[in-house]
Structure formats: structure tokens, C-alpha cells
Amino acid sequence: MSDRGQRDPLEEVELTSEMVFDGCLLKVRRDTVGLPDGKEGVREYVRHPGAVAIVAVLPDGGLIFERQYRYPLRRAFVEVPAGKIDPGEDILACAIRELREEAGYEAADWRHLGVMHPCIGYADERIELFLARELRHVGNALDEGEFLELLTLSPDEAEAAVHDGRITDGKTIAALFRALPLLRG
Structure with missing residues (x-):
């Protein structure tokens, strides 16, 4: 969301999410996302506690x-x-x-x-x-x-x-x- 409460036109929306790896420190996820143009994409990423x-x-x-x-x-x-x-x-x-x-x-x-x-x-x-x-x-x-x-x-x-x-x-x-x-x- 922007400062005016409008959705960011570049935002990707999570459609599904799955755990690929669940380690001691790192977690790896694979999500299917809705893209700004209405198509779908796949995003793999590491979750980290900070x-x-x-x-x-x-x-x-x-x-x-x-x-x-x-x-x-x-x-x-x-x-x-x-x-x-x-x-x-x-x-x-x-x-x-x-x-x-x-x-x-x-x-x-x-x-x-x-x-x-x-x-x-x-x-x-x-x-x-x-x-x-x-x-x-x-x-x-x-x-x-x-x-x-x-x-x-x-x-x-x-x-x-x-x-x-x-x-x-x-x-x-x-x-x-x-x-x-x-x-x-």
C-alpha cells in the first residue's frame, strides 16, 4: 500500500506457499504469486529471523x-x-x-x-x-x-x-x- 492507501502497482500477491526446506536457521519457501499483469509467477526465497x-x-x-x-x-x-x-x-x-x-x-x-x-x-x-x-x-x-x-x-x-x-x-x-x-x- 502507498501512503494514500492505494495498492502498489508493482505488488505481487501470494496465491500459494510451500515449505521447500526447514533448517535450523534458514527456511526456504516456494510461492506462486499473482503478477501485476495478471499472470502467475514462482518465487523461491529464504526466510531468516533477522x-x-x-x-x-x-x-x-x-x-x-x-x-x-x-x-x-x-x-x-x-x-x-x-x-x-x-x-x-x-x-x-x-x-x-x-x-x-x-x-x-x-x-x-x-x-x-x-x-x-x-x-x-x-x-x-x-x-x-x-x-x-x-x-x-x-x-x-x-x-x-x-x-x-x-x-x-x-x-x-x-x-x-x-x-x-x-x-x-x-x-x-x-x-x-x-x-x-x-x-x-
């Missing part, structure tokens, strides 16, 4: 990053702390939990930066972006089977790492893009 990503600012202005192995691409990536939203979990509560578990920090100041949709062509995943300041180290509590290295980059170093290809993770780039104007005043 996630958070946090730009965490240390007292000296440095930003916390993680280096974590990502199996689908068979290599380690540099990314901001992030994690999956549990069923019924508030997004801020998730961000607080993930920063504590993965990086070992608590923050006194939180700001929601917005949302990004990383793969709109084949998934319903959303990632809620946060800025965390006034950090206090409390020690991490990684999930079983989770392995990562922490590193710190200045905002300028992080931006340069995006431009030179050392940071390619979409949620990290989006979170930095939203946070950098605030970090630079």
Missing part, C-alpha cells in the same frame, strides 16, 4: 571489529559484531546480548541507526543497525562453536578497508556508512 549489527566505539574512538570464518565463502571476513535475533527478542536486547557475547563489552549509550536488507532478491532477512558508545569491557561469552578474533580500527582505517576491499561484508559497510557521519560530528 539480525543486528553493532558499530561499537571504544573510549579512544577506535571501532571494534571481528575476524570470523564464514563457511559459505570458505574464508575469514572482517565485520562488526553482529548476531541473529532470537524469536520474540527485542532488537536492542539482541544488540546488547551480541556485543557482550562476541566482543565482551557493555555500552551505556545506544543509538538505533536504521535497518538494511542484505539480499532482497532471495531472502526476507533484515539487519537492525546500532551505534554503541561508552563501552566497558566485561569479558566475552562466545556461543559454543563460535570462534573469532577481535581487532580495532579507527573510523578512517575502517573506511579505507572498505574502499580497498579488506572489508566486503554488506552489513558492516552499511553500518559504517550510517555511523561515520555521527562519529565525525
